[in-house]
Amino acid sequence: MDDTSPRPAWRQTLSLIAVAATLALLLYLPDASLTQAGTVVVLCIGLWATGWLPPWLTALIFFTLCMVGGVAPASVAFAGFASAATWLVFSGLVIGTAINHTGLGKRVAAAVAPMLASGYASAVLGAGLLGLAASFFMPSAMGRIVLLVPIMLTLVARLGYAEDNPGRHGILLSAIMSTFLPTFTILPANVPNNVLMGASEAVLGVSLHYGDYLLLHFPILGLLKWLALMGLILWQFRATPAAPATFEEQRPPAGRASMMIGALLSLAVLLSLAVLLWMSDGWHGISPAWVGMLVALACLFPGSGLLPARPLTQINLEPLIYVAGIVSLGALAHESGLGEAIAERLLALLPLAHGADAGNFAWLALIATALGMVVTLPGVPAVLTPMAPQLAEVTGWSPYAVVMSQVLGFSTVILPYQSPPLIVGLLTAGLTLRQATRITLPLAVITLLLLWPLDYFWWQWLGVI
Structure with missing residues (x-):
């Protein structure tokens, strides 16, 4: 709702x-x-x-x-307000407003719309592929949502889907969820992945490598999950007939044309630089949040022409407050010891043992999933990674295998509140938590009953366990 x-x-x-x-x-x-x-x-x-x-x-x-x-x-x-994720949300809200104000979203949508106009299914799959492909080039889930949502909002309007048409909701959910849910399997593409990488190196001295991580997780938890996601969206959100698609770009009045073109080109250059910096953050070391803030400051600067007058009155800051709250809740769970206490209590109850690989696989995945509902997804590796040596001793697994089992848990999103980027995408797109839950909940069931068993055999085939 x-x-x-x-x-x-x-x-x-x-x-x-x-x-x-x-x-x-x-x-x-x-x-x-x-x-x-x-x-x-x-x-x-x-x-x-x-x-x-x-x-x-x-x-x-x-x-x-x-x-x-x-x-x-x-x-x-108030730790959330000191978090880079929160300021990436703010920069995203500013950039999204600029994309709409300058008409850049309309230009991009006009170019993409003809490719997706052959039917509702092709629009859902095309939007999903666009979101998934962006994950290989942009390391920040929030950054991807910042750029995708304004463009997708214009796109669904051009394809003729009205506000109350389930087809509109399905296409928007396809883009938002595709650039987030399957991308836990791409090492730099989500915050929990990066927390896991840092914690593994700091606590265990285990370095995670892009290719090994992708091979272990992407085929099942990435590609097959994305296909299941597409099927669920097409099933749950069946489009009613849309109005005729429009591909013609409406031109501004002659007096404003040159001004708007200048602003549009300026924003296109800024976003191109931002994407390049986001893609190369491993080289220059600047957080995607502060790259986004540099772009936001350029947009907010008086006289830029990239935003309307008094821009902060035009920007909905509700996602910013929400993300600060959910990040702060995760910090409270971690700093108070609540997350660790819950994890230790659960571990004491679980029947982990040498040689019981299937049971160990399932229980470790379940505890990571359950913990993600309390400390949110980035908190899972922060809580569980320090316990990896003990878990390795109990299960007979390598520390690497124990650490990798966390990915099964934090990639299984049961309810949308667990993920700030997902919530920001939903709020920005005007979608409800209930609409998103119609996808995340059945997808979690499919993951537990089908994808986890397949992943277990994949791990065995690779020799990880």
């Missing part, structure tokens, strides 16, 4: 009661306790998962409860 749709009064009432009860409990409990952290995390995850309150409002509730209840110091409670 999105922020603009009406919510039944009883849901708002129950949410208010839950928030008030949580606040009362926090004031009773000792400050900075594990129980305090767990109470806030459970409340906020529940509100995000149900959609009973707008996501940005739940984030503000999280910040407020943490400070009023003494759950964590400000450096942890």
Whole structure:
């Protein structure tokens, strides 16, 4: 359910009661306790998962409860605002507005639309391929969504899909989810992958290599998952007849033509430089977030012509608040020891043993999946990687195999709130969490029942276990 749709009064009432009860409990409990952290995390995850309150409002509730209840110091409670991911969201919102204002999105959509106009299925597959292909060139999922969503919004309009047409929702979901869900199998293409790479080197001295990582994960969790994703979208979102597609570019009035062309070319040059810097971040070491902020500053600078007057009044900052909240929640779960405590408790209950490779494979994947619902996806490798030596000893696996098992977990997204880039794409595209859950939940079931067993045999064939 999105922020603009009406919510039944009883849901708002129950949410208010839950928030008030949580606040009362926090004031009773000792400050900075594990129980305090767990109470806030459970409340906020529940509100995000149900959609009973707008996501940005739940984030503000999280910040407020943490400070009023003494759950964590400000450096942890507001850690999301110090995160590069949050500022990449802000730069993305600015760039997206500039793409629309200058007409660049319309130009690109006009060029792409004829290739996708042969039918709804071809539009879904084409949008999905575009999103997946971008993952091999741009290392940041948020950066890819920043560029794709404004273009896709223009594209679906040109293809004749109205706001309430399920076909519009299917095409947008295809692009957004294709550039995110299968790309956990491409080493630099998502934040959890990079956290895993850094933690493996720092904790275990195990270096991950692009080719080995791709061979181990992409065939099953990448390519086959993408095909399942396409099938689910075509099944769940069946398009109603669309209006005739339009491929002609509407020209601005003669007086504004040269001005708009200049702004469009300037933005095209800025984005080209940004993509080059995003693609080569391993060489120059500048975070994709700060590359995006440089472009955003250029767009925001007075007189650039790339944004309307008073641009911040034209930009929806709700995704920024949400992402800061979800990143801060992950920081709270990590810094308070909640994530580690949950992981250790679960590991103590699991029947891991030497020689039980199939069971070990399933249980390690399940614990990573479950943990991802508490600490969010980037928190999974941060919590589990330090435990890899003990897990390797219990299972008889190599530390490399134990570390790689985390990918099965954090690549299995059950509910959209687990992933800030996915949420930003949905909010920017005007899609609801419920629409996205119609894809993520059945895709998670398919992953557990079909793709994980296939992946187990693939790992055995490769000799990893």
